[in-house]
Amino acid sequence: MKQLKTGSFYGQTNQTTHLPGITITDTEYTLDKVDWHYHENAYFTFILAGNVLEGNKKEVYNCSAGSLLFHNWQDPHYNIKPKGFTRGFHIELQKHWFDSLELKQDKLQGSFSIANPDVKFLLYRIFKESKITDELTGLAVESLLLQTLHKMQFDNGRLLRAVPAWVDRLKQLLHDEPAKGYTLHNISQILQIHPVHLSRDFSKHFNCNLGEYIRKLRVEKSFSLLTDDNLSLTDIAFSCGFADQSHFVRCFKQFGGSNPSAYRRFLLRGC
Incomplete structure (x- = not known):
């Protein structure tokens, strides 16, 4: 079984950013199938556009734009790409980076999918930093990665x-249809729990209120649509469930940390 070294991924490499202990690779998937292989480093895979199927010894993930996977080092997997353009970026974390910060890499075992929108927002910010590439890029990326790992370990603890x-x-329910017009009453009916119980306990498990969580999911969905330059911001706003473009822009700034037009320029760079 082939082992891929640091910065090596199957497909066309658009950009590689080398930082101390961290390597970020922007890749276009060009092969229909990639046989079993593994990487020498632990790494994230974040799909920016298109689709890819990834399988390991335990699970198969059907990844579309916005999907985020984490792989521990030397975890074997394979890939199958449907027809069409697919692009992703990878963040490799070398063992000495974990050791230098006294992080426990063994707590992140195997391969798994990450659905938490807060973690994905951090990954989009890391992607943006990788395109700025100034003297503060390394500091910003490392800070964002530490926030990411802390959030992941906090979620695992819960x-x-x-x-x-x-x-x-x-x-x-919410991840499948974030654009749907929800009310507290109809969600409570679907779940068959009292609205008071839902309102009271929601924040215990999601770390925010119900309305804020749905807004996060709608903004997350918008990231996956920004790579399609045939869609206007108004089109994206309506597709994601926002009342209008101005509401979309306000929420995007709140959770995405920038305006959607600026992020679209970063996402389309290198395509």
Whole structure:
């Protein structure tokens, strides 16, 4: 089985950013199928555009734009790409980077998908920093990565505690259709729990209120559409469930840290 060294990924490399212990690679997937292989470093894969299927020994992930995976080092997997343009970026973390910061890499075992919108917003900010490339890029990327790993470990800690069945059902419902016009009443009916119970306990499991979480998911969905330059910002706003473009822009600035036009320029660079 082939081992890929630091900065090596199958496909066309658009850009590689080397930082101490961290390598960021912007890649276009060009091969229909990539056989079993593994990488020498732990790394994130974030799909910016298109689709790819990735399988490991335990699971198969159907990844579309906005999908985020984490792989521990030397975890074997394969890829199958449907027809069409697919682009992703990868953040490799070398073992000495973990060791220098006294981080526990062994807490991040195997390969897994990350659905938390807050983690994805951090990854989009890292992608943006990789395109700026000034003397502060390394500082910014490392700070954002530490926030990312802390958030992931915090989420894993919460998973170890008992979580009511309605939490997973609600998460699936909102992630599948973030643009739908929800009300507290109809969500409560779907979950078959009292609205007071839902309102009271939601923040315990999602770390924000219900309306804020849905806005986050709508902004997250918009990132996956910004790579399509045939769509206007108004088109994207309506597709994601926003009342109008101005509402979309306000929410995007709140969670995305910039305006959508600026982010679109970063996302389309290198395509």
